[in-house]
Amino acid sequence: MEITAIVKEHYPNISRIYKEGIETGHATFETTVPEWEDWDKSKLKHSRLAAIVDDTVVGWAALSPVSNRCVYEGVAEVSIYISNMHKGKGIGTALISKLIDDSEANGIWTLQSGMFPENEATVALHQRFDFRLVGYREKIGKLGNTWRDTIIMERRSKTIGIN
DSSP states (O other): EEEEEGGGHHHHHHHHHHHHHHHTTSSSOOOOOOHHHHHHHOSSSOEEEEEETTTEEEEEEEEEESSGGGGGGTEEEEEEEGGGGGSSHHHHHHHHHHHHHHHHTTTEEEEEEEEEEHHHHHHHHHHHHEEEEEEEEEEEEETTTEEEEEEEEEEOOSSSOOO
């Protein structure tokens, strides 16, 4: 496996993996995959990673700003998705490890991630990398006709920002 920076040419596989996540009903409130231009605008320009096996993207991770206010420029939200066929193979672990390194190299001191509590694999992955539960949002949004809860997990850098 190789982990590399995401480029536009990776997006067909990234969108396919994102669609798989949407179809689980436990990965995101989104119901459609954005076009490249919208996805690209919504993510920070750094810390965009693709996991590649046999010349195919099998997982990806990227950061989004949590706010456009300057006081939050060191805080970013994590997105991480793994192809259904490649789950349980350590790809998420490799991606989040590299994402943490890249984020800190780019001045990010806090990573946060919102997730459905039913997404146990994602919760466990974040816990392995010192993300801690900081919030529970009851019936915060509707997915289809169902109100869903989310949890918010956060990781503070041990090397930059407030230690």
